[in-house]
Amino acid sequence: MKRRILYIGHAFHLRTRSNRFMLDILEKAFDVTLVYVDPDKLHETNFDVSAADYDIAVVYQLDFLAPIFLAKGLPTVVIPMFDGSEHMPEGHWQMANQARFVAFSRHLHVKIQRAGGTSLLVKYFPKVSPNPVRRMNSLNGFFWERRPDSPINTQMVARVIGNQLDKLHIHQAPDIPWTTETALPPQFGNTEISTSQWFENASELDDIMSQSNVYFAPRLSEGIGMGFLEAMASGMMVIAHDASTHNEYIANWQSGILYTLGIDGPPHVNWELAYELGMNGRQSVADGRNAWLAQIPEMIDWIETTPAPDIAEVNASMLANEIPKAYLAGFGSYLQFLRRSTPLIHKMSPALDEKRSLAQRPATFPDDDEAGLVPRLSTTVMGFGTSETRPFLVSGWSHDEAGFVWMDGTVGVIRFANSAELSTSTCMTVTCHAPQSIVGQKLAVVLNGSLCGSIDVGDATQSTTFPLPEEGLRKFNEIRLFAGQALTGGADPRALSVAITSIIFE
Structure with a gap:
């Protein structure tokens, strides 16, 4: 029998249907009841549900509502969107720490984990269009002016790409009521401009886009970004603001172009470059699609096995108000x-x-009376990529991945308190690997200020054993790992240096 899911979504998705891909997945695996909420009419929403009515609550985008369902005892899954929650403070995520999160943005995924939450990072890719945009000997742009009140408007398009466009179609169908007429900026020069408004039939919009080879992403940031992803899937060159999730999909000047609001001058493009970057972007979507389909079973299992919250003395009705x-x-x-x-x-x-x-705790090493600030290592094996090891990571670390964690930068710090299990340890084995693109990577291992040794790290997982310093482990211990170089640039915002699989004391 399928488990019963209460799905709470944003009413705006009834029109855009941008969440349809997720609903299709959920409805195949679960018995889903849909509830759409208009955030402007929250006071009219009835949250009178209980754990007896449903097995799991799935809160899509409206993550601030998650504590209500947790307080009712419902196992809760939260699917936040970067564009709506990027500025939320730590307390926002901590209020829902007993939920499980599914993050479509790496930035949110890391932010949730740093607040103590449990998150699964996924990356959606649409189907690749079977009919890619044809090769053109001109630059034909498309821009959907969704928020004329934001910095991403017609004026910004003109500033970024100026009169390099031969043609530009502006789709004037904003997300908010907007009637103000604005003059076209002079930077467009002799660019041929055409406009449209909301279409009854989506195929009409598709026809216009098929005549364009440059797509200007309409928002500062995206939750997932269906519009620009579909443009990439069709082979259009995407120009987007350098923020999530744009920069989590686009490798700058490889599969698209990223810019900042303070741009001093436009990037110089031509139709040959547009075709090359467009085809690269289309291929990246095709590759990503296979990875996304392979991850769906993991996501379903992540949702289905969500544990019930352990919350006492919280009035759910009070939270709902x-x-x-x-x-x-x-x-x-x-x-x-x-x-x-x-x-x-x-x-x-x-x-x-x-x-x-631990990154938020005092930078100085604690005295004996502050022992509670340093977690005790009660096993000889510190296996990375798990929530059990996360409390030992002080700074310089990315999010947990399956079986390892990347150093984000060239310095990683680990702290732990000693235990009886470690009292006879005389050596330490570090298992790690480096990115394939880094040649000649080195990793220095320092324990409590004493150099244990250095590792020549390759892209294959390897283990290196060091004798502990003569004094052995102390009551409180600090391991510092120093990498020689880090990989930066491209679509990944991190500076990857070395991935640590485990540290074992023997």
Whole structure:
């Protein structure tokens, strides 16, 4: 029998259907009841559900509502979107720490983990269009002006690409009511401009886009970014603002072009470059599609095995009243609600103190009376890529991956308190590998200020054993790992140097 899911989504998706791919996946695996919420009418929404009615609650984009369902005892999965939640403070995520998260943005994924949450990173890719954009001997642009009130408007298109375009079609169908007429900027020069408004039939819009080879992404950032992904899938060269999730899909000047709002001059492009980058982008979507399809079973299992929350003495009705009220009053009011809700956050996440990132603790090494600040290592094996090891990672680390964790930068710091299990240890084995693109990587291993040795790290996983310093392990220990170089650039915002699989004491 299929498990029963209560799906809570944004009412705007009833029109855009941008969440349809996720619903199709859920409806194949679960018995899904859909509830669409208009954030502007939260006071009219009835949250009168219980754990007896559903097996799991899935909150899509409206992550601020998750604590309500957790307080009702429902296993809860939260699917946040970067464009809606990128500025949310730590307390926002800690309030829902007993939920499981599915993150479509690496930036959000890391932010959730740093707040003590449990997150699965996934990356969606659409089907590649069977009929790619034809090779053109001109630059024909397409821009959907979705938010004329934002910095990404017709004026910005003109500033970024100016009169290099031979043609530009502006689709004037904003997400918000907008009637103000704006003059076309002079930077367009002799560019041939055409416009359209909302189409009853999507095929009409597709026909216009098929005549273009340059797509200008319409937002500062995206939750997933269906529009620009579909443009990439069709072979259009995408020009987008350098933010998530644009920069998590586009390798700058390889599969598209990224720019910043403070751009001093336009990138110089021509139709040959547009075709090359467009085809590269299309291939990256084709490759990513296979990876996405292979990850779906893992995501379904992640959702299906979501544990029930362990929350006591929290009034769910109070949350259903207070959270919508604070959120509707504006971002500032919501922040104030979170600030005055520290006791509530600790009730919602009783393990918060244990999960809190060591990076937020004092930089100085603790005295004996501060022993509680350093987690105790009660096993001889520190296996990375797991939530159990995360509390030992102080700084310089990326998110957990399957069986390892990357050093993000060239310095990684680990701290732990000694235990009886480690008292007879005389050596330490480090298992690691480097990115394929780095040649001649070296990793220095320093324990409590003493150099244990150096490793020549290749792209194949390898293990190196060092004798511990003569004094052995102390009551409190710090391992510092120093890499010789880090890989930067491309679509990945991290600076990857060395991936650590395990550290074993013997």
